[in-house]
Amino acid sequence: MKYQEDNYYIDRVLQGDVSSYASLVAKHKNLVFSIALKILNNREDAEEVAQDCFVKVYQSLKTFERKSKFSTWLYRIVYNAAISKTRKKKLEFVPMDNYVIQNYTEDQVSLITDEIDPEEQKAMVERAMEKLTGDENLLLTLFYKGDNSIEEISKITGLSMSNVKVRLHRIRKKLYDDLTMMIRQQVN
Secondary structure, eight states, rough: OOOOHHHHHHHHHHHHHHHGEEEEEEEEOOOOOOHHHHHOOOOOHHHHHHHHHHHHHHHHHHOOOSSSHHHHHHHHHHHHHHEEEEETTTOOOOOOOOOOOOOHHHHHHHHTTTTHHHHHHHHHHHHHHHHHHHHHHHHIIIIIOOOOOHHHHHHHHHHOOHHHHHHHHHHHHHHHHHHHHHHHHOOO
8 A cells, every 4th residue: 555654644644634643553663663663572561562652652642753764763662661661671782892893895785695596595594584683683674674764763772873774784784794693504
């Protein structure tokens, strides 16, 4: 389904067309659930957080100032709610250290991946992604699936823009290393 811009639905809801909120929910429900699931690692908890957030957003819609995109505001609420739920469950997140990791060139990646068929490449990426922490998966989801900018991810997560860049870089490095190891094992 082709959706209108978020502000279209927001204006309609604020003018009394409550049913327009269903379009906003439908438009964002998958990524909202994905964000909650990446953080909570529990389907039921993620569904609960997603539902609670949509109710909270509906009740607070008139306070949305439109200084950022609606999706950024919504995802920030989901992120905070999921983090709060994890704190209540006393889960610990692995701290990130501050060293800088060198970049790999696209040519290095291409040489290795040219040897593997696309279906196997996809399976390897999925296996490597399963090894990532919830935070790491969340950042990749926001950046690649959600098509959010570094600035928007910073607003959603509360991390500085430079921290988001560094973490995304480290995650890509980690994936590259895992994939390289898998490819070498397959080639040998």
